[in-house]
Amino acid sequence: MKKIFLKYKFFIILAIFVLLMLIFHPQVGSQSLVFTGKNFISFLFMLTPIFICIGLLDVWVEREMLIKIMGKKSGVEGILIAFLLGLVTAVPLYALLPIAGILLKKGSKLSNVLIFLCSSTNIRIPLLLFIASSMGWKYTLLSFILNIFVVIAIAYTIEKVLTDNDKKLIYSNANKLYTNQGEDRLYKNSDF
Amino acid sequence: MFTYILYIITIIFLLLSFVKDRKKTALALKKARNSFLAVLPQFLAILFLVGVLLTLLDSGTLQSIIGTQSGVKGMIFTSIVGSVTLVPVFTVLPIVSQLLKNGAGLMQIAVFICTLTTVGFVTMPLEIKFFGTKAALLRNILAYLFSFIVAFIIGVILT
Numbered sequence: 539m540k541k542i543f544l545k546y547k548f549f550i551i552l553a554i555f556v557l558l559m560l561i562f563h564p565q566v567g568s569q570s571l572v573f574t575g576k577n578f579i580s581f582l583f584m585l586t587p588i589f590i591c592i593g594l595l596d597v598w599v600e601r602e603m604l605i606k607i608m609g610k611k612s613g614v615e616g617i618l619i620a621f622l623l624g625l626v627t628a629v630p631l632y633a634l635l636p637i638a639g640i641l642l643k644k645g646s647k648l649s650n651v652l653i654f655l656c657s658s659t660n661i662r663i664p665l666l667l668f669i670a671s672s673m674g675w676k677y678t679l680l681s682f683i684l685n686i687f688v689v690i691a692i693a694y695t696i697e698k699v700l701t702d703n704d705k706k707l708i709y710s711n712a713n714k715l716y717t718n719q720g721e722d723r724l725y726k727n728s729d730f
Numbered sequence: 731m732f733t734y735i736l737y738i739i740t741i742i743f744l745l746l747s748f749v750k751d752r753k754k755t756a757l758a759l760k761k762a763r764n765s766f767l768a769v770l771p772q773f774l775a776i777l778f779l780v781g782v783l784l785t786l787l788d789s790g791t792l793q794s795i796i797g798t799q800s801g802v803k804g805m806i807f808t809s810i811v812g813s814v815t816l817v818p819v820f821t822v823l824p825i826v827s828q829l830l831k832n833g834a835g836l837m838q839i840a841v842f843i844c845t846l847t848t849v850g851f852v853t854m855p856l857e858i859k860f861f862g863t864k865a866a867l868l869r870n871i872l873a874y875l876f877s878f879i880v881a882f883i884i885g886v887i888l889t
Contacts, residue, residue, distance in 0.1 A: 545771045548855075552778035559782075566785050574781030581773060584733055585766065587740035593762030594743050597754045629736075630816075631850045631857075632776065636765060639860045652869070659848045659873070668819055669843065672827035680884050681840070688876040696868050708862050715860070716765050 581632075588633050592640045596716055601645050608646035620650040621689070624657030628664040642712035648705055652693035660685040772856045779852050780816050804838045809877060812845030813870075816852050819843070837885035844877035 543550065556574075560567030608616045627634065634655060641651045661682055670678040700708075747755045815822075826839055849870050850857065857866040 546774070548775040549771055549778065552775055552782070556778060556782065570778075570781040570785035572781075573785060574777050577777050577780055581777060585773075587733075587736045589762040589766045590740050590744060590759065591736075592765060593758035593760070594747055594755075596761050597758040598747065632773070632816075632853050635853070635856055635860045636769065639765075642860075652865075656848075656869070656873075660844075665819055665847060668823055672823040673830075673839075673843075676888060677840075677884065680887060681844075681880060684880045684883055688873075688880060692869060692872045692876065695872060696865050699868060700865060704862060704864055708865065711862065712860070715768060716761065 584629065584633050588629065588636060592636055592716075595640055596643070599644060604641070604644040604646060608641065608650045610647050612647065612650065616647060616650050617653060620646075620654040621657050624654040624689075625661065625663055627654075627658045628662045629658075631659055634658055639712050639715050642709060643716050648700070648708065649693050649697040652696055653689060656689040656692050660689055769856065769859065772859065776816070776852050776856065783814065783816075783852070801835075804835060805841045805878065805881065808838045808842040809845045809849075809874065812842040812877075813849040813874065814851045815846060816850065819847055822846065835885075836889055837881050840881035840884045841877050844880055845874060848873035848877060 556567055556570055558567075559570065606612065608620055612619075627637070629637075638651050638655050641654065642648070666678055666682060669681070744755070747758060823843075826843065830836070830839055851870070854866060854870060857869070860866075861869070
């Protein structure tokens with residue numbers, strides 16, 4: 539019981555907050571509940587295929603293969619693949635993180651995973667199309683070019699700043715996240 | 731649109747996997763469920779937080795905040811709004827172009843778009859779970875700073 543409470547502590551605190559709003563400001567409270575419900579549906583809709591793909595990837599793709607493609611010795615090719623993978627992956631950050639996690643678990647180089655993550659958040663193609671339609675092509679092109687440098691700069695700064703120990707922790711954490719008993723072990727070092 | 735394509739791809743992969751090896755497919759689905767359950771508490775908390783934030787920051791307030799044209803101050807304002815808001819970009823962009831037509835500054839808008847997509851304040855706990863505190867904090871801070879640089883350069887070149 540205590541364990542469940544700890545797992546969901548922030549959720550419970552927020553739920554209580556919404557409940558209080560419902561009592562004292564019914565309009566604000568009910569509206570935020572409506573927003574939450576709507577978001578929950580779109581979250582589930584978005585995340586179901588992502589997690590199924592992650593499961594399939596975990597089972598079918600050999601660690602050795604991904605190490606070859608995006609691992610430590612993948613070099614420029616690995617960078618390019620990570621970059622292109624990010625460009626075409628059009629999911630919000632919250633759905634992107636589990637994908638990044640499985641790439642780490644399968645032995646991708648950290649900087650490549652970061653490049654994947656950043657190129658998807660900064661310059662994914664569908665996003666560029668949306669921006670172009672409302673901001674114009676000049677703006678879009680300029681922001682695309684500038685962001686290529688930003689993606690590389692962010693990925694390499696993080697890679698340089700993290701110590702070997704930090705990296706080891708990230709990898710062992712990624713392993714824990716996707717084991718079958720991962721749930722329970724995970725909550726012990728949960729920060730949320 | 732992308733989500734539908736994703737569904738089609740997922741279903742194809744799932745069928746292929748099922749035809750090839752049933753046991754492995756079952757294992758894959760089990761793994762999918764477990765990794766989903768592992769991050770569910772964070773997701774639920776984020777959902778409620780966003781619900782509350784969206785209610786407090788209704789479109790009227792959002793519009794008046796982004797509409798202010800006050801140089802760096804305005805940029806800091808819009809960048810903070812961009813960092814804490816978690817909404818699909820395409821729902822915000824129509825409002826953004828409306829604001830631009832009504833005289834909002836390009837730099838303020840650019841920094842808003844950049845931070846909206848790259849900085850995730852509410853998703854930070856989730857990011858910490860996957861990348862650790864140091865990397866997650868660093869990525870968000872760097873993304874925040876670079877948003878300003880990008881917005882500044884765009885503003886200088888395009889105006």
